[in-house]
Every structure is written in structure tokens, then in C-alpha cells.
Amino acid sequence: MSTVSHGVIRKGRNGSVSEDRCREPVAQCLVRHLMLPMIYFERKWPPGSNTCPDIVAVDRAGTGEVHVVEIKRTLSTALNAGAKSVFGLPAHYRWVAFQGEGLTPTDDEAEISLLSEEPLLPKTGMGRIGVIEVIRMPFGDLEARIRLKAERFRPGDISAAIDDFQKREKPDIEFKE
Numbered sequence: 001m002s003t004v005s006h007g008v009i010r011k012g013r014n015g016s017v018s019e020d021r022c023r024e025p026v027a028q029c030l031v032r033h034l035m036l037p038m039i040y041f042e043r044k045w046p047p048g049s050n051t052c053p054d055i056v057a058v059d060r061a062g063t064g065e066v067h068v069v070e071i072k073r074t075l076s077t078a079l080n081a082g083a084k085s086v087f088g089l090p091a092h093y094r095w096v097a098f099q100g101e102g103l104t105p106t107d108d109e110a111e112i113s114l115l116s117e118e119p120l121l122p123k124t125g126m127g128r129i130g131v132i133e134v135i136r137m138p139f140g141d142l143e144a145r146i147r148l149k150a151e152r153f154r155p156g157d158i159s160a161a162i163d164d165f166q167k168r169e170k171p172d173i174e175f176k177e
Helices: 019-033 075-087 108-116 159-168
Strands: 037-041 055-059 065-072 093-099 130-136 142-148
Touching (some): 019 037, 019 055, 019 093, 055 159, 075 093, 075 130
Parallel strands (some): 065 093, 093 130
Antiparallel strands (some): 037 055, 055 065, 130 142
């Protein structure tokens, strides 16, 4: 993961931006997709572990489902390292995000892999990792769109972990009921 001061834009050779800068558009995409989310940036999940996904979202509408997101620079890296990372996390919904249109060149091989969905499916059981693409809009703004919607995983009984996490952590983005 990049360590870049917030507010500083550093473009790579291909126009890519820091992964840190992608957090906000990905979070806003989740805000549009979820009912009453609480969004956390770079927090240890599950509590007591050393894993720290880029985004943890808890949707308070209904059952308090957990969404975890890993942000990577390219689609290929998201489908490989990102998917591997979120497969190991207990969450109802798992996502990877990548810098796409206007930020990095198109990777035809990675696009074919995305179409196959193979890197996004567990070896057994239910669920599919969702894919979010961060794109450059006119005038340099970043936006995010869902390329492939996540499908529910069976995370086991994580309700106590969710309660502990919400008591211990203050969300970076929160909507009141």
C-alpha cells in the first residue's frame, strides 16, 4: 500500500494516482450501494487481528453486514493479490477495487480473467468477490463504479466481532438514521 500524505496527488507514468486517493470514491460508491453504512479506512479487521483492509463498511440497515475492500493499482493486481487478501477475511461481502479508465492502461488479459469470474469465486461454497473500478472523470475528479456486484459469503458467526469493532472504532464516514 502506498504511503502518501492526504491531499497530495502523485501521478505515475500512466496517469495513475495513489491508492490512498482512491479510498474516497470507493467509499462513496459503497455509500450509494448500501442503506446506512458506516465506513472505516484502514482499520484492523477482524478485531484483534493484524489484517487491515483499505475499507471496512458496516451496513446498519437490517443485519449489520460487513463489507471489506482492498484497493489495488491495476485490475490484474486486484484479481490476484487483492482477491487472495479478501478471501481470508471474515465478511458478508468482499470487494476489490482498482484504478481503471483514465488512470491505467486497459489490460486485455485481466479483462478476460474478470469476465471468467474465476479469481473471484471461492473453491467451494457461496459468494463472489465484487469489483469496483475507480475512473478519472472530466477535470481530474475520481469516481467509482461497480463492475461486478459482490455476492454474499458465509462468514460464520461474526456478530460479536462486529459489535466489538463498532464499540472500539469511530467511523470515518457515518450516516445517522
